[in-house]
Amino acid sequence: MKNLYIDFDGVIYNSIEVSYKLAEEENVSKDYESYYQFFKNLDWCDVLEKSTEINDAFNCIKKIIDSGKFNVFILTHVISLKEAELKIGLIRNHLDDVTIIPVPKRVSKNKMVKVNGAILVDDYPENLREWERDGGISVRFDLDMDGKGFPVICKLDELVEMF
Ligand SMILES: [Mg+2]
Known part of the structure; x- marks a missing residue:
């Protein structure tokens, strides 16, 4: 096996699609560190609820x-x-x-x-x-x-x- x-x-x-859309709505800059901080504070409960x-x-x-x-x-x-x-x-x-x-x-x-x-x-x-x-x-x-x-x-x- x-x-x-x-x-x-x-x-x-498709949680990536959903969270990137949220990042776009919040105008998060596209560098690694900004994205890291955004994802660190992201409400995953909300993201998973909106995802399929x-x-x-x-x-x-x-x-x-x-x-x-x-x-x-x-x-x-x-x-x-x-x-x-x-x-x-x-x-x-x-x-x-x-x-x-x-x-x-x-x-x-x-x-x-x-x-x-x-x-x-x-x-x-x-x-x-x-x-x-x-x-x-x-x-x-x-x-x-x-x-x-x-x-x-x-x-x-x-x-x-x-x-
Ligand atoms: Mg992946």
């Missing part, structure tokens, strides 16, 4: 687990502990048999878990590049099927056929 790490924002839930699941993600993850091909983990960047708590609560409402790993935003995902031979599904190309550099298998999630140099999917259950 392969270890499969699935990103949350932009893969399972992407392409039947939770059912797809259940199918992935049922395929017996993967050990499934949710690997999600968080800035605040409140954000971690709310995301864990939401995921647990849908899935009770996956491991959830919140990663501090300033730590790369490839520094959090053993990467070699493991699969990462993520929408953010930089995470995928770092993952591949450490010997992992990177798959981009993108609704427009733009892989940016990586194998690409737009629905999570495609993974069952892919591996």
Whole structure:
């Protein structure tokens, strides 16, 4: 069985879209530090309420687990502990048999878990590049099927056929 790490924002839930829209409304400058501070103080309760699941993600993850091909983990960047708590609560409402790993935003995902031979599904190309550099298998999630140099999917259950 392969270890499969699935990103949350932009893969399972469209929370990134929603929070960037809020940032735009508040005219947050587009540099890393301003965004970091914005996300640190963001009301994640509100964000998750306004967000929706992407392409039947939770059912797809259940199918992935049922395929017996993967050990499934949710690997999600968080800035605040409140954000971690709310995301864990939401995921647990849908899935009770996956491991959830919140990663501090300033730590790369490839520094959090053993990467070699493991699969990462993520929408953010930089995470995928770092993952591949450490010997992992990177798959981009993108609704427009733009892989940016990586194998690409737009629905999570495609993974069952892919591996
Ligand atoms: Mg993401």
